[in-house]
Amino acid sequence: MPKNVTLPYNGLALDRGRRGDPDWVASARAAGRVLAFWRDRCLVAGGVPVNMTTSPREALFLGEGAVGVFAVDLSDVAEDAAVREADADAAVDIRGLFTGLDPQEAATLAYARGMLHWTRNQRFCGACGGETAAEQAGHVRRCGACRKMHFPRIEPAVIMLVESRDRRRCLLARHRGSVAFSTLAGFLEIGESLEDAVRRELAEEAGVLAREVAYQASQAWPFPSGLMVGFRAVAETDTVAVDHDELDEARWFTRDEVRALGDRRPDSIESHLVGTWLREG
Template identity: 55%
Template sequence: MRVDDAVLAYGGGWVDRAGALRADPERVAALLAGPGTRVLALWRDHCLVAGDVPVRLAGDRAAQARAVADEAVFLGLDSGEPVFAVDLSGLTKDAARELAGATAVTDVRGLVGRLTPAEAAIQAYARGLLHWHRQQRYCGTCGRPTESRDAGHVRRCAGIDCGRLFFPRIEPAIIVLVEAPGSPGRCLLARHAGAPEGAYSTLAGFVEVGESLEDAVRREMAEEAGVVVTDVAYQGSQAWPFPAGLMVGFRATAASEEVRVDGQELLEARWFTRAELRERVAAGRPLGRVDSIDHHLLHRWLAED
């Protein structure tokens, strides 16, 4: 069973994104003001929650949030009912919490395990779009302000002689479980710069311009760990909108056991047997973030024994 057969956190979203509706501003406005519309309220990339549940606004409270929101974006249709997200970042934390009827603000990553993957997916979707809007206020070509279009899925430069369109960008990154050649089975884990002593994880890196995903795997493993890899095989992908990532998981086999870390991205790297990883789990050391694809890569590898 590959990782992509599993539903990872921030994936498996059930919302119909209804792309054809975005270009009809009158219909979008009618949906936004409709009685059945639900509104997700976020504050500076954080969910507004009541208890452990992200708030969904309706009626007068939704109208109040729309009136003061920095942005309102159309997320799609949930069983036919419109779902929007609003950004209350222009308010103080207390004002945003009071307006939304929330008890706290928290990162969606702190809610994983208490939300279904689909519920986490829509919160992360809203977070990613609203973050992009805050970062794309001005045109990178002429410097003039940009304006929201297509229900929040496009921004357009307001300059008459420019009019450049901007779309939300995805930043692809690869994450790799590298196996040692031969027996016994071992995988390569590394301690990254800034990580505490004894904290190991799989290797990862961003894809560069003019590079395939597989090329990125080979380059990153060589640059950071001095490892030449073969048999690069896709395992699955995961939305990672923190702020705009797409994590693409691979497995690969090292040509030799030689490891030479770069001393900058990675401080050390070593080979672990399955028995050693089980000992780490038993000692309370988790294998990767529970909401991340590296957690699944490692646990799938353990299960193959």
């Protein structure tokens, strides 16, 4: 059985239970913290996220911690205008800030980024095209024409560490346009289980059939709206037949060869999957 693990962006401690109380939300906004984003990038001053409590913009309620935490989106103006409005000095990718953040701050910023991305892309109803408006402090958008309610959706994806039959090597692939080797991953499709998705992705992209598929851990991944579900799999054969559609190359690596490739991105579940496998041999 997989052990409990703590992964980046997981464990968000904000309480969203009072989002249905507009009076409380308004009061919390006045005394709370308001994060600012521009087109999925966090506005910072001196490397620290700015606080736009006094901004007149509509704010999305993220949850309650020591104070209420909110987020505003300045994507309707140019980047330099957004920086000035927020009294910031830059708009940065939060993954670039990751190594300097504590786990709760990283989870909060990632959550804010994902929710604002959804809000920006749900301004119109997918059923009738009518304009939507925020309800539940920004966690629901209702169409003004057909009254359909729209909720934030996640896009689950599987990511897998695939072992050879003798378990001494793992499969890594180089995606088209990339120079780095990484584990395989892919989005879940309608009508399949998570395990089905692992087997399909391996077969489609690398021509590898899996005889064992075992869940390891999951990770919040709001970039923009994902959930990464990690698995270990064991191949039935060592034959690899790359599709050359999504992958340029895939091959088996020994543990020493994987170590020689260098470290993975520290905020990704891939680092956990590969690191766990390396420590076993």
